[in-house]
Amino acid sequence: MCGRYAASRRPEDLAGTFGVEKWDPEETLEPDYNVAPTKEVYAVLDRPLKDTDDPRPVRQLRTLKWGLVPSWSKTPEGGARMINARAETVHEKPSYRRAFASRRCILPADGYYEWVTGKEERELETEGKRKRPRKQPYFVTPADGSVFAMAGLYEFWRDRTLPDDHPRAWWVTCSVITTEAETTPLAVSPADGPRTLADIHPRMPLMLTPDRWDAWLDPARTDTGDLRALLAPPPPGLMRAYPVATAVSNVRNNGPELLEELAAPEEGTLF
Numbered sequence: 001m002c003g004r005y006a007a008s009r010r011p012e013d014l015a016g017t018f019g020v021e022k023w024d025p026e027e028t029l030e031p032d033y034n035v036a037p038t039k040e041v042y043a044v045l046d047r048p049l050k051d052t053d054d055p056r057p058v059r060q061l062r063t064l065k066w067g068l069v070p071s072w073s074k075t076p077e078g079g080a081r082m083i084n085a086r087a088e089t090v091h092e093k094p095s096y097r098r099a100f101a102s103r104r105c106i107l108p109a110d111g112y113y114e115w116v117t118g119k120e121e122r123e124l125e126t127e128g129k130r131k132r133p134r135k136q137p138y139f140v141t142p143a144d145g146s147v148f149a150m151a152g153l154y155e156f157w158r159d160r161t162l163p164d165d166h167p168r169a170w171w172v173t174c175s176v177i178t179t180e181a182e183t184t185p186l187a188v189s190p191a192d193g194p195r196t197l198a199d200i201h202p203r204m205p206l207m208l209t210p211d212r213w214d215a216w217l218d219p220a221r222t223d224t225g226d227l228r229a230l231l232a233p234p235p236p237g238l239m240r241a242y243p244v245a246t247a248v249s250n251v252r253n254n255g256p257e258l259l260e261e262l263a264a265p266e267e268g269t270l271f
Contacts, residue, residue, distance in 0.1 A: 001084050002150070002176045002205040004248070005112040006033045006139070006259060007041060009147065011061055014108050017147055018044045018213065023061035034254045035109075037083045041066045043154060043174055045105040046217040057219055064105075068175035069157040070095045076157060076171055085153060087179040087206055087231040091224050096175065099153035101222050106208060107152040107176060110259065111141025113248055114201045116194065136265040137248050138200055142207075143187035143240040151177040151206040151216060151231070177231065179206045184236035192264060194241055207234045 008031035011023055035041060043064045046057040068082040085096045115135035142148055157171040181197040181204040194200045208216055208230075215221060216230050242261040247253045 001114075001178055001201065001203045002112050003037070003083065004251075005035045005148075005150075005205075006110040007031070007035050007108060008033060008110055008256070009108060011042065014042060014044070014147070015061055018061070018106065018108070018149075019059055020044060020061045021059050022049065027061075027063045029063060031256075032254065033110075033256055033258045034248055034251060035066065036251045037067045039066055040064070041107060041174065043105040043107055043152060044217065045103075045154060046219055059217065062172070064154055064172045064174040066107075066176075067173055068095065068099070068153060068155050069171055069173045071098070071155055071157055073157060076159070076173075082175055084178045084203075085175045087151075087177050090153070090177060090231075091228055096153055099155045099175075100227065101224070102219050103154050103156075104216055104219075104227075105152045105154045105174060106213060106217065107150040107174065109148040109150055109205075111139050111148050112150075112205055113137050113139055113244070114204075115249070116200050116265075135246075135249075137244050137246060138194065138241045139244045139259060139261075140197065140200070140204070140239055140241045142238055144238075148205075149208045149210075149213065151208050153177065177206045178203045179231065179233055180204075182233065182236055182239070186239055186241055187237045188240035188242075190242055190264075193243065197239060197241065200241060206231060207238070209234050209238075 011028055040063045043062050046059050048055050049058050069076045090096045090100050115137050117135050152174050154174040162169045181202055183196050183198045189195055197204050212230050243265045246266055248258045
């Protein structure tokens with residue numbers, strides 16, 4: 001799954017990386033090292049510009065709220081629960097299938113956090129001796145330092161309780177697509193740590209390699225079979241994972257120190 005990630009890159013850098021033609025400096029977000037559901041996040045998408053007669057899709061960098069609210073939803077209450085969409089079923093689930101067909105985006109990140117229960121803690125949990133096992137967070141990121149381009153969906157929701165000219169009349173929300181975690185060796189892993197992403201968690205955000213960006217963002221692509229082919233996992237061996245401080249577990253903590261690699265897991269040997 002993806003329940004927390006880091007996004008610290010500047011909008012001008014993201015614009016250069018993804019070939020963005022339009023972004024609004026007024027929507028600039030501060031670097032966020034602890035992105036949690038319902039926060040505003042950057043998204044790259046191809047869409048015609050408003051108030052123009054040109055139907056050509058323009059690549060834009062937009063700020064969206066993380067937690068998808070389907071257009072048919074009566075209230076936005078369920079958005080915080082719809083932060084992830086499974087790659088295996090995204091084309092058929094009522095909440096996601098329309099967005100999958102025509103409203104796809106890329107959510108740029110430095111990487112994502114995932115929590116691992118320690119070996120001794122897992123044993124206690126299995127024996128029923130500990131209901132809330134302590135967990136060690138890991139940060140997963142491209143080994144070469146490139147942007148982690150997560151496949152995403154976005155959707156529009158109209159708040160009918162507000163007038164058309166109200167700034168909150170329209171919500172634009174998004175979801176991260178996840179897939180089965182890789183079982184092949186990580187490019188770099190700690191000496192006393194996970195050897196694969198599957199050792200950390202059975203799910204992972206679907207990372208799109210640059211050769212798939214244009215096809216994924218193209219709103220003219222609507223064939224389900226064609227789109228599902230783009231959801232194939234990236235080549236193995238691109239990622240690294242390392243332990244970070246448990247301070248990231250508190251959403252109120254936010255700063256570059258959350259990305260600092262620990263020499264060893266805080267809770268002792270995990271693997």
